[in-house]
Amino acid sequence: MPRLLVARSELLRTSPVSVEEEKRALEAVVVKESAMAGSGVFTHIVDENQVFKYYAEGEWKKSASGKTVSIVNPTTRKTQYNVQACTQEEVNKVMEAAKAAQRQWARTPLWKRAELLHKAAEILKENKDPIAECLVKEIAKPAKDAVTEIIYVGAVDFKVVRSGDLLSYTAEEGVRILGEGKLLLSDSFPGNERNKYCLSSKIPLGIVLAIPPFNYPVNLAVSKIGPALIAGNSLVLKPPTQGSVAALHMVHCFHLAGFPKGLISCITGKGSEIGDFMTMHPGVNCIRYCAAGHYSFTGGDTGIAISKKAGMIPLQMELGGKDACIVLEDADLDLVATNIVQGGYSYSGQRCTAVKVVLIMESVADEFVEKVNAKMAKLSVGTPEENCDITPVISESSANFIEGLVMDAKEKGATFCQEYKREGNLIWPLLLDHVRANMRIAWEEPFGPVLPVIRIRSVKEAIHHCNASNFGLQGSVFTKDINKAITIGDAIESGTIQINSAPARGPDHFPFQGLKDSGIGSQGIVNSINMMTKIKSLVINLPSPSYTMG
Numbered sequence: 001m002p003r004l005l006v007a008r009s010e011l012l013r014t015s016p017v018s019v020e021e022e023k024r025a026l027e028a029v030v031v032k033e034s035a036m037a038g039s040g041v042f043t044h045i046v047d048e049n050q051v052f053k054y055y056a057e058g059e060w061k062k063s064a065s066g067k068t069v070s071i072v073n074p075t076t077r078k079t080q081y082n083v084q085a086c087t088q089e090e091v092n093k094v095m096e097a098a099k100a101a102q103r104q105w106a107r108t109p110l111w112k113r114a115e116l117l118h119k120a121a122e123i124l125k126e127n128k129d130p131i132a133e134c135l136v137k138e139i140a141k142p143a144k145d146a147v148t149e150i151i152y153v154g155a156v157d158f159k160v161v162r163s164g165d166l167l168s169y170t171a172e173e174g175v176r177i178l179g180e181g182k183l184l185l186s187d188s189f190p191g192n193e194r195n196k197y198c199l200s201s202k203i204p205l206g207i208v209l210a211i212p213p214f215n216y217p218v219n220l221a222v223s224k225i226g227p228a229l230i231a232g233n234s235l236v237l238k239p240p241t242q243g244s245v246a247a248l249h250m251v252h253c254f255h256l257a258g259f260p261k262g263l264i265s266c267i268t269g270k271g272s273e274i275g276d277f278m279t280m281h282p283g284v285n286c287i288r289y290c291a292a293g294h295y296s297f298t299g300g301d302t303g304i305a306i307s308k309k310a311g312m313i314p315l316q317m318e319l320g321g322k323d324a325c326i327v328l329e330d331a332d333l334d335l336v337a338t339n340i341v342q343g344g345y346s347y348s349g350q351r352c353t354a355v356k357v358v359l360i361m362e363s364v365a366d367e368f369v370e371k372v373n374a375k376m377a378k379l380s381v382g383t384p385e386e387n388c389d390i391t392p393v394i395s396e397s398s399a400n401f402i403e404g405l406v407m408d409a410k411e412k413g414a415t416f417c418q419e420y421k422r423e424g425n426l427i428w429p430l431l432l433d434h435v436r437a438n439m440r441i442a443w444e445e446p447f448g449p450v451l452p453v454i455r456i457r458s459v460k461e462a463i464h465h466c467n468a469s470n471f472g473l474q475g476s477v478f479t480k481d482i483n484k485a486i487t488i489g490d491a492i493e494s495g496t497i498q499i500n501s502a503p504a505r506g507p508d509h510f511p512f513q514g515l516k517d518s519g520i521g522s523q524g525i526v527n528s529i530n531m532m533t534k535i536k537s538l539v540i541n542l543p544s545p546s547y548t549m550g
């Protein structure tokens, strides 16, 4: 019997379910059956003890440390995978190889660099199932989100296919952007004749160090790797510990595409042990860091610390957010409710762009809360394998942190729209109404399925709340009055304001940036390519001015 039919009949045997549940479970079975992490083309990346190797000088290697780091499955809370704990000496070797490879790579024609990126994109997409399997096991990403493209209003989430498309788009933009330079003529500046021609072009920085976060270990790695490589840099990846195995599989796709030895490498190990050594390494010419350590109370701690410790090199920091949704009286409340539920609770709120606070006009707040509660009641809660909407958060410490915010709000009088429920790392979705400024959750990022609602009486109050935050990543305004939306959008100190939609990073060619503690620099494919280059000029000095005579 074909596999799909077997899966379907097994499913029907075991459970009387709704069409929606059946579809979800069926997808989960398909993902499970086609999963091949560490096998097939990926056999070389794992050793005889099932420890995943690190990638250096074009080879898969075991660390001389003899130590491993275990990756705990957020759902089972048991060790799922083990990776190498790389040593400082291994980092040094990777940097040397990256330097040598980069010199050669910078001399490789742009079209060839683009060709290899297209190839890697294809291989990545072909191997989406094993990579998705890792995302399910390592970071409890629901299977549907991990394997294929899902586009909600405001939340785009498909790690592997999206990453392949991102690479192809980067290759295409790269050949255009980097294939052009500028010619400047001296006589436009006062006091000069036309005797100097300045030819400026974009050149690589050297070695780029990329450190992505757990919530997008593949996509937020690829969004750094692609632009770095097309621009002629080499790239050293330090994946998040939870997410390392998915990242190692992704790196193997680059290996299979045939990139030169040493150009890409992947060092595994705990950020707290190897991170400082890497970010302060003299060989590094650029750092692209993503994440914040949201349960460190102040948010942005690690990123801010790195930016203080790093040398005189370009930095791009993609840090935390407290994305606010402002809802005015005239907003379409059904649209708002859909966006709030998808934006606030997809991947259990573990997105930097998740809706993290709702600022709603008192006059429509009751109706809004009712609509959101009705939609929340339909969210499924359980395991990522079952494709549930709400899955366990990344770790016990994260769940404890979220619980701390909830308990603080309880003590200070917030209204619980649902009962607070937690089993292990699984936290049931919760809407907290009547949240006030003295509660921690009004300001801190839960990075979990818990959303505060603050009732406001004026637009001024909403803007004041947003601008009093340390963060400034994204925000939303819901209203039918476009003039008001623009005025409010302009007044909020955030990198992006969405009008009538929840915050979102994608599509990936849009600029994406955080103000204040939310980051340094702007992502998006074009901005990323430009960020990983510097300008070099050649000035031709003529002995006497020369003008075109026509």
Ligand SMILES: NC(=O)C1=CN([C@@H]2O[C@H](COP(=O)(O)OP(=O)(O)OC[C@H]3O[C@@H](n4cnc5c(N)ncnc54)[C@H](OP(=O)(O)O)[C@@H]3O)[C@@H](O)[C@H]2O)C=CC1
Residues within 6 Å of the ligand: 211, 212, 213, 214, 215, 216, 220, 238, 239, 240, 241, 242, 269, 270, 271, 272, 274, 275, 276, 279, 290, 291, 292, 293, 294, 300, 302, 303, 306, 317, 318, 319, 320, 321, 351, 352, 353, 445, 447, 473, 514, 518, 519
């Ligand atoms: N603005 C944006 O674009 C984005 C922001 N985020 C933010 O990220 C946060 C969630 O990510 P989370 O993974 O918990 O953040 P963390 O800060 O805990 O970790 C992020 C990365 O930093 C590494 N790391 C830890 N310590 C160091 C160190 N001393 N030096 C160098 N690297 C180190 C981690 O490795 P290890 O896992 O081994 O500890 C991991 O790869 C949220 O606040 C979210 O808003 C997330 C995505 C995008």
Ligand SMILES: O=C(O)[C@H](O)COP(=O)(O)O
Residues within 6 Å of the ligand: 154, 155, 156, 157, 215, 216, 350, 351, 352, 353, 354, 503, 504, 505, 506
């Ligand atoms: O870090 C994050 O969570 C992402 O950058 C957000 O991306 P998304 O809006 O596509 O989920």
